[in-house]
Amino acid sequence: MASTTTTFSLSLRTNQQTPFPKPSFFSNNNHLHFNSNNWAWTSVSTARKSRICVTSSQVLDSLAAKSEPALPTTVEVDLGNRSYPIYIGSGLLNQPDYLQRHVHGKRVLVVTNKTVAPLYLDKVVDALTRGNPNVSVESVILPDGEQYKDMDTLMKVFDKAIELRLDRRCTFVALGGGVIGDMCGCAAALFLRGVNFIQIPTTVMAQVDSSVGGKTGINHRLGKNLIGAFYQPQCVLIDTDTLNTLPDRELASGLAEVIKYGLIRDAEFFEWQEKNMHLLLARDPSAMAYAIKRSCENKAEVVSLDEKESGLRATLNLGHTFGHAIETGVGYGQWLHGEAVAAGTVMAVDMSYRLGWIDDSLVKRVGDILKQAKLPKAPPETVTVDMFKSVMAVDKKVADGLLRLILLKGPLGNCVFTGDYDRKALDDTLRAFCKS
Amino acid sequence: MASTTTTFSLSLRTNQQTPFPKPSFFSNNNHLHFNSNNWAWTSVSTARKSRICVTSSQVLDSLAAKSEPALPTTVEVDLGNRSYPIYIGSGLLNQPDYLQRHVHGKRVLVVTNKTVAPLYLDKVVDALTRGNPNVSVESVILPDGEQYKDMDTLMKVFDKAIELRLDRRCTFVALGGGVIGDMCGCAAALFLRGVNFIQIPTTVMAQVDSSVGGKTGINHRLGKNLIGAFYQPQCVLIDTDTLNTLPDRELASGLAEVIKYGLIRDAEFFEWQEKNMHLLLARDPSAMAYAIKRSCENKAEVVSLDEKESGLRATLNLGHTFGHAIETGVGYGQWLHGEAVAAGTVMAVDMSYRLGWIDDSLVKRVGDILKQAKLPKAPPETVTVDMFKSVMAVDKKVADGLLRLILLKGPLGNCVFTGDYDRKALDDTLRAFCKS
Numbered sequence: 001m002a003s004t005t006t007t008f009s010l011s012l013r014t015n016q017q018t019p020f021p022k023p024s025f026f027s028n029n030n031h032l033h034f035n036s037n038n039w040a041w042t043s044v045s046t047a048r049k050s051r052i053c054v055t056s057s058q059v060l061d062s063l064a065a066k067s068e069p070a071l072p073t074t075v076e077v078d079l080g081n082r083s084y085p086i087y088i089g090s091g092l093l094n095q096p097d098y099l100q101r102h103v104h105g106k107r108v109l110v111v112t113n114k115t116v117a118p119l120y121l122d123k124v125v126d127a128l129t130r131g132n133p134n135v136s137v138e139s140v141i142l143p144d145g146e147q148y149k150d151m152d153t154l155m156k157v158f159d160k161a162i163e164l165r166l167d168r169r170c171t172f173v174a175l176g177g178g179v180i181g182d183m184c185g186c187a188a189a190l191f192l193r194g195v196n197f198i199q200i201p202t203t204v205m206a207q208v209d210s211s212v213g214g215k216t217g218i219n220h221r222l223g224k225n226l227i228g229a230f231y232q233p234q235c236v237l238i239d240t241d242t243l244n245t246l247p248d249r250e251l252a253s254g255l256a257e258v259i260k261y262g263l264i265r266d267a268e269f270f271e272w273q274e275k276n277m278h279l280l281l282a283r284d285p286s287a288m289a290y291a292i293k294r295s296c297e298n299k300a301e302v303v304s305l306d307e308k309e310s311g312l313r314a315t316l317n318l319g320h321t322f323g324h325a326i327e328t329g330v331g332y333g334q335w336l337h338g339e340a341v342a343a344g345t346v347m348a349v350d351m352s353y354r355l356g357w358i359d360d361s362l363v364k365r366v367g368d369i370l371k372q373a374k375l376p377k378a379p380p381e382t383v384t385v386d387m388f389k390s391v392m393a394v395d396k397k398v399a400d401g402l403l404r405l406i407l408l409k410g411p412l413g414n415c416v417f418t419g420d421y422d423r424k425a426l427d428d429t430l431r432a433f434c435k436s
Numbered sequence: 437m438a439s440t441t442t443t444f445s446l447s448l449r450t451n452q453q454t455p456f457p458k459p460s461f462f463s464n465n466n467h468l469h470f471n472s473n474n475w476a477w478t479s480v481s482t483a484r485k486s487r488i489c490v491t492s493s494q495v496l497d498s499l500a501a502k503s504e505p506a507l508p509t510t511v512e513v514d515l516g517n518r519s520y521p522i523y524i525g526s527g528l529l530n531q532p533d534y535l536q537r538h539v540h541g542k543r544v545l546v547v548t549n550k551t552v553a554p555l556y557l558d559k560v561v562d563a564l565t566r567g568n569p570n571v572s573v574e575s576v577i578l579p580d581g582e583q584y585k586d587m588d589t590l591m592k593v594f595d596k597a598i599e600l601r602l603d604r605r606c607t608f609v610a611l612g613g614g615v616i617g618d619m620c621g622c623a624a625a626l627f628l629r630g631v632n633f634i635q636i637p638t639t640v641m642a643q644v645d646s647s648v649g650g651k652t653g654i655n656h657r658l659g660k661n662l663i664g665a666f667y668q669p670q671c672v673l674i675d676t677d678t679l680n681t682l683p684d685r686e687l688a689s690g691l692a693e694v695i696k697y698g699l700i701r702d703a704e705f706f707e708w709q710e711k712n713m714h715l716l717l718a719r720d721p722s723a724m725a726y727a728i729k730r731s732c733e734n735k736a737e738v739v740s741l742d743e744k745e746s747g748l749r750a751t752l753n754l755g756h757t758f759g760h761a762i763e764t765g766v767g768y769g770q771w772l773h774g775e776a777v778a779a780g781t782v783m784a785v786d787m788s789y790r791l792g793w794i795d796d797s798l799v800k801r802v803g804d805i806l807k808q809a810k811l812p813k814a815p816p817e818t819v820t821v822d823m824f825k826s827v828m829a830v831d832k833k834v835a836d837g838l839l840r841l842i843l844l845k846g847p848l849g850n851c852v853f854t855g856d857y858d859r860k861a862l863d864d865t866l867r868a869f870c871k872s
Contacts, residue, residue, distance in 0.1 A: 105836060106836055151587060155587060158656060158663055162656055162658045165830050167832070169836055190626075190663050190664060191662070193661075193744075194666065215629070217626075217629065220595075222598045222599070226627070228629050229629055230629055308629075308630075394598055396628045398601070400603070400605055
């Protein structure tokens with residue numbers, strides 16, 4: 001089924017018959033091709049990682065059977081001497097040890113926003129200091145919203161850290177959603193040329209995606225995330241109880257990234273979502289915990305294989321190139337990131353279909369699951385073809401002038417990262433989704 | 437001669453009898469101690485690196501005997517897969533190959549300033565493009581001076597790069613002195629989460645110190661270099677001809693760092709400087725080339741052993757903690773960096789003497805060589821004890837509230853990086869050098 005440039009598979013298959021096999025990525029059966037225009041695995045991988053081989057029912061059972069205090073589920077991001085754990089569980093902020101073991105030095109700066117601070121800042125300060133009187137905690141509270149993910153706001157973090165005379169042996173803690181995580185991580189990467197930091201994500205978006213993997217950064221008025229660094233945290237602590245206060249719209253936004261993992265590499269997870277989306281929308285704790293865990297496993301696996309996004313990692317950006325154009329085009333903060341990604345995913349799927357790379361049943365399934373998740377399936381009417389083209393031209397996946405996209409190709413769970421596509425399909429997709 | 441906390445040596449000894457020995461740092465004879473307060477090597481190292489074992493006369497002979505076009509001297513910065521060469525020579529900008537071999541992608545952004553651009557920008561564009569028509573070069577010209585090493589100016593580089601729609605396969609080139617190198621490197625580290633960059637330093641300061649080793653960053657109004665990243669270039673290209681246009685004051689400023697290498701780790705080099713400072717001030721090409729080469733060798737060796745400044749690398753900051761306080765106190769751009777470092781070195785030496793760690797002959801030699809180099813030996817009268825204390829409190833070498841300093845201890849060529857000193861000596865030094 002393979003040819004050198006166009007056939008591919010990127011699916012992670014689980015196999016119920018042999019639960020916990022040794023990871024075998026890059027075995028002889030898998031051929032990783034990467035050139036300037038096309039990234040693909042050329043054969044269906046049978047490789048699996050042990051952490052992704054438990055079934056959803058196994059996880060649900062273990063979560064249901066938990067005693068107090070519950071032991072968190074731990075997913076490891078494997079990056080050599082920069083490896084770190086993702087702790088996932090209910091009530092983790094009441095168990096100070098998980099947080100305290102990753103604090104370096106005696107001084108902590110919590111970076112949070114005006115929405116999250118009244119809800120969780122005291123709890124986090126308590127978790128950092130309980131039984132640990134030598135640690136002092138300060139905080140900087142930023143305005144809330146993607147429109148503040150800029151250099152001016154980032155400078156407020158530096159101002160605070162410097163005014164407090166924090167030194168290299170301090171720890172920054174990101175308490176909030178994706179914007180806070182990206183900005184706190186960027187500040188940690190740059191303050192005194194790098195200090196330790198911890199992620200405490202409080203939104204679905206941050207818990208399933210942005211807090212994991214070390215991408216930090218801020219927006220430029222001409223494009224999203226154009227300024228930043230790869231900088232890994234000491235740990236990610238996901239207290240699923242923080243989702244209890246999340247607005248519905250934010251919850252749905254995060255589900256766009258959950259759906260993404262299914263589409264690009266985990267067909268079984270997608271099928272689980274098709275059956276359980278109503279439970280996620282109802283915030284069923286077990287279903288939510290499972291979706292977060294499985295998303296983190298997928299993210300951790302990809303990041304471990306390709307930290308700096310030389311190929312594989314780019315596939316996590318399905319729908320994001322279109323989505324970033326929507327966010328930038330309508331103005332940061334108007335659409336939530338996941339809303340824009342959802343519409344962008346529909347556009348990427350539309351384009352994949354126009355190229356003849358997927359069949360119409362998959363197009364329908366994507367539309368159906370986004371509808372279930374109450375996510376938009378088209379960009380706002382104000383975004384024009386020219387706006388898309390202008391913002392997409394500065395996307396980080398442009399290489400030597402060629403825009404590379406993540407597109408679906410083949411059965412559910414398979415995608416390509418490629419610049420080798422018919423330009424007409426892109427133009428047709430843009431025209432189909434824009435009024436002008 | 438060793439005790440666990442106070443005795444030390446950090447000298448690199450050359451040995452004429454065994455020219456090109458295998459490097460033997462961290463052999464059993466060398467004990468690297470590092471705790472929160474004190475960093476030291478506890479025995480005199482006999483280790484040497486081959487590249488530092490040629491004598492000055494050997495280098496001068498080889499430079500004098502050069503034919504056209506001269507082959508550059510190459511010093512390697514050894515950092516595993518991030519290793520890179522420093523090319524040193526006359527007329528290197530007329531030999532495009534050295535530059536072109538390190539350009540990634542087809543688009544280059546030269547970051548320079550209003551002083552250097554009229555002198556060398558055309559030459560650098562020519563070196564990048566001669567025989568290489570596929571490469572396009574753009575430039576951004578910043579104002580000149582330490583007072584512009586700030587976030588507002590850095591944003592101009594991002595604005596330009598984004599407006600030009602540069603992608604990850606571009607190369608940034610820093611053409612200028614230390615300010616340009618630090619800012620261009622910082623921009624390269626952060627643009628699209630990291631692009632390639634090349635250093636073309638045009639001042640003595642940048643050629644002997646700041647362009648080598650990957651420290652990038654900008655100033656904050658409250659302190660120098662507080663925001664930045666460790667980010668290594670693809671190469672450093674030092675065309676010594678660029679020094680022909682350097683003002684005398686800038687030349688002297690750079691010599692402060694040359695003197696530093698001798699004081700902290702290379703007694704033989706210091707002795708050579710004592711005999712040859714008049715040649716450096718007269719811009720004798722051979723003497724200057726030797727001083728640059730030997731400085732780069734010292735810098736490369738230290739950086740290779742301790743890239744992220746967990747101990748050894750901090751010793752390169754002799755005089756810098758006092759010096760940064762002077763620069764910040766009088767206002768960025770009023771004193772040149774090397775001028776402040778020179779006064780700061782005198783203060784560090786004074787404090788070392790008050791602690792009884794060096795004898796008065798070394799104090800005199802430091803004063804004499806700085807006088808020869810036409811460098812200041814005291815801070816300006818406007819800087820007060822309180823200003824020193826305020827700025828020093830946010831120095832990057834503060835750890836858990838304790839200010840660690842680089843001080844001389846023992847014979848010429850030996851220093852310590854330590855927080856374990858009598859506070860009274862620091863107070864006495866500050867009072868001795870400040871009117872209020």
